[in-house]
Amino acid sequence: MHYYAGIDVGSLATKCAIVDESGNLVSQGIVATGARVVTAVEAALKLAADSGGVDLGSIGFRIATGYGRKRVEADHQVTEITCHAMGAVRLFPGTRTIIDIGGQDTKVIRVSSNGEVENFVMNDKCAAGTGRFLEVMARALEVDVEELGPLALTSEQPQKISSFCTVFGESEVVSHVADGAASADIARGIHESVAHRVTGLVKRVGVMNELTMSGGVARNVGMRTALSAALSTSLNFNDNSQVMGALGAALIAREKHQRGHDSENPK
Amino acid sequence: MSNGYTTLLARCESVVADPMAYVAEWKKANPGGKAIGFLPTYVPLEPIYGAGGLPVGLWGGDVEISIADAYIQQFTCSLVRSVTEYAFTNAYDGLDAVLFPPVCDSLKLVGSIWSYNLAGKFVVEMANLPERVDSPAAVVYLAAELRRVAEKLTGEPLRDEQFQAGIAAVNRLRQAMNGFCDWRRTRNVAMAEVATILRAGTILHSDEYCSLVAEAISDGQQTVEPLRGVPVVVSGLSCQLPHPGMLRCFDEAGLRIADDDLFLGVRGSAPVSSTGNPYTSIAQAYCRSAPMAIRHAEDSQRHVRMLDQIAQSKAKGVVLMVPKFCEPEWFDLRYLREELQQRNIRHIVIDFEEGLGATGSLQTRLSAFAESIS
Ligand code: SF4
Numbered sequence: 001m002h003y004y005a006g007i008d009v010g011s012l013a014t015k016c017a018i019v020d021e022s023g024n025l026v027s028q029g030i031v032a033t034g035a036r037v038v039t040a041v042e043a044a045l046k047l048a049a050d051s052g053g054v055d056l057g058s059i060g061f062r063i064a065t066g067y068g069r070k071r072v073e074a075d076h077q078v079t080e081i082t083c084h085a086m087g088a089v090r091l092f093p094g095t096r097t098i099i100d101i102g103g104q105d106t107k108v109i110r111v112s113s114n115g116e117v118e119n120f121v122m123n124d125k126c127a128a129g130t131g132r133f134l135e136v137m138a139r140a141l142e143v144d145v146e147e148l149g150p151l152a153l154t155s156e157q158p159q160k161i162s163s164f165c166t167v168f169g170e171s172e173v174v175s176h177v178a179d180g181a182a183s184a185d186i187a188r189g190i191h192e193s194v195a196h197r198v199t200g201l202v203k204r205v206g207v208m209n210e211l212t213m214s215g216g217v218a219r220n221v222g223m224r225t226a227l228s229a230a231l232s233t234s235l236n237f238n239d240n241s242q243v244m245g246a247l248g249a250a251l252i253a254r255e256k257h258q259r260g261h262d263s264e265n266p267k
Numbered sequence: 268m269s270n271g272y273t274t275l276l277a278r279c280e281s282v283v284a285d286p287m288a289y290v291a292e293w294k295k296a297n298p299g300g301k302a303i304g305f306l307p308t309y310v311p312l313e314p315i316y317g318a319g320g321l322p323v324g325l326w327g328g329d330v331e332i333s334i335a336d337a338y339i340q341q342f343t344c345s346l347v348r349s350v351t352e353y354a355f356t357n358a359y360d361g362l363d364a365v366l367f368p369p370v371c372d373s374l375k376l377v378g379s380i381w382s383y384n385l386a387g388k389f390v391v392e393m394a395n396l397p398e399r400v401d402s403p404a405a406v407v408y409l410a411a412e413l414r415r416v417a418e419k420l421t422g423e424p425l426r427d428e429q430f431q432a433g434i435a436a437v438n439r440l441r442q443a444m445n446g447f448c449d450w451r452r453t454r455n456v457a458m459a460e461v462a463t464i465l466r467a468g469t470i471l472h473s474d475e476y477c478s479l480v481a482e483a484i485s486d487g488q489q490t491v492e493p494l495r496g497v498p499v500v501v502s503g504l505s506c507q508l509p510h511p512g513m514l515r516c517f518d519e520a521g522l523r524i525a526d527d528d529l530f531l532g533v534r535g536s537a538p539v540s541s542t543g544n545p546y547t548s549i550a551q552a553y554c555r556s557a558p559m560a561i562r563h564a565e566d567s568q569r570h571v572r573m574l575d576q577i578a579q580s581k582a583k584g585v586v587l588m589v590p591k592f593c594e595p596e597w598f599d600l601r602y603l604r605e606e607l608q609q610r611n612i613r614h615i616v617i618d619f620e621e622g623l624g625a626t627g628s629l630q631t632r633l634s635a636f637a638e639s640i641s
Pocket of ligand 1: 307374
């Protein structure tokens with residue numbers, strides 16, 4: 001049996017997905033990226049292999065993606081945009097628009113029914129509308145970023161965060177806290193601010209159903225709720241959403257290997 | 268690459284790295300000769316060469332902006348901000364005059380700021396180009412304007428033979444730049460080198476530049492080498508130049524710039540006729556030149572040129588490069604995108620400014636674009 005691995009090196013987490021010859025997701029491993037990409041990649045790969053009972057030697061082809069892809073020893077490097085597209089369509093075949101909110105940037109990808117990228121836009125100039133914005137705001141609110149989403153859902157009277165700028169946004173959060181606003185209401189305002197920003201980006205490629213969320217921030221229920229409300233539509237999400245990029249990379253590895261295109265277009 | 272190419276590149280790199288050192292060198296060899304700086308994208312170079320002068324293209328650079336911010340808003344394009352920083356920090360002091368084509372609000376305003384504040388350093392003059400170039404009145408108007416500007420810069424009317432010499436020098440310069448562009452399109456030349464070599468064409472004296480280019484492109488290699496990368500057409504570079512590091516990102520992303528509009532203001536004019544009234548001939552050539560964001564004509568729209576470039580180069584997509592805060596390019600962007608969308612031609616928009624910053628996300632966008640069109 002041959003297996004194929006996709007390794008997605010994100011700014012916060014390194015994800016690994018292993019698929020079999022039929023393209024089924026066999027297992028996955030997620031570790032913190034930390035300062036040493038190589039160590040994180042090895043750990044994610046081992047975690048995925050161990051949890052799926054896969055012998056590392058039986059992995060025929062590996063593709064690296066994500067911002068750290070160039071530092072990974074793999075057969076190919078492919079951008080996360082192409083990989084997220086492939087992974088999202090595999091997990092949710094009706095996907096036509098993908099919203100990937102990562103730690104450093106946000107991407108909106110228009111995708112065809114067979115997982116090909118038709119268009120994409122990226123917010124990469126500042127931290128507004130990214131996972132980093134949420135992290136900084138959580139710190140200002142003195143809550144764990146993991147708790148921020150569930151906290152926002154308990155809000156009754158959301159507080160508006162009107163600044164796109166992370167630094168000014170943080171000051172706004174601090175002044176809401178000083179004014180005695182409830183943490184839940186501020187948390188909801190934070191998510192709505194990011195949703196507002198991301199909605200602008202989505203509209204640049206056009207809203208086409210179905211919409212699927214990928215990336216680490218997809219796990220944040222407060223973010224999914226705020227985005228769904230801002231876009232007036234539901235969003236696909238499941239427990240594998242965080243490994244969508246790695247899954248896409250593994251599927252591309254399988255495709256390349258099976259087509260015998262393994263020496264084509266090295267990046 | 269041939270020895271001729273290596274010599275051309277080395278000379279161009281040194282001139283682009285320090286244009287004013289070259290100006291000093293040229294002035295030493297040509298006592299009394301005037302060096303006339305000019306802002307992008309087009310000014311008439313013929314009268315400058317005709318008067319025995321040296322036109323020097325001012326294309327800005329990756330400089331930390333400090334003094335310029337005291338004079339112009341931060342939402343001005345970074346080309347204008349960087350040349351202003353250079354001008355106010357005495358970097359252009361070797362110039363005798365600077366010629367502005369006030370084709371956009373930024374150049375209009377900053378031209379006045381320069382002439383008000385820097386009059387003691389050099390003469391600042393405007394060459395007011397017509398925006399619509401497809402009416403006979405545009406030629407009449409431009410011919411009169413060119414005469415006014417030329418006489419202001421040179422001090423006295425040029426003799427006929429001087430003018431003819433100037434026209435011949437600039438026709439040769441355009442031919443050399445375009446000849447180099449044709450040559451490089453059939454070879455794997457790094458785009459950052461292409462930009463440097465073309466930029467030097469707006470600084471080095473035409474005579475030296477033309478002979479260096481002629482030597483470089485007569486390398487005897489008739490066979491066209493297999494070209495690397497996914498071919499794309501790049502548009503939006505006629506005024507502001509991207510940082511060489513940005514151009515390297517194209518190469519690294521596996522994209523090949525098969526055609527472009529780099530320095531089109533200088534090289535895109537039709538050859539100027541050596542017969543008839545020289546001002547009218549220059550004006551006619553400008554009005555028939557390649558379409559750019561700064562000039563408009565019903566019958567030579569920019570997308571027509573772009574579609575032709577795509578067909579000729581078999582490009583798989585278009586990269587629309589838009590300088591930040593450049594209103595002429597942003598005005599054209601919507602129309603160009605519509606034309607491309609109607610024809611299902613894949614394209615991507617990249618906005619840019621002087622300086623490089625982090626290239627990671629640019630690299631990702633260009634690589635993803637390459638993956639999606641290959
Ligand atoms: S880049 Fe645009 S705004 Fe700047 S000088 Fe050129 S035309 Fe004007």
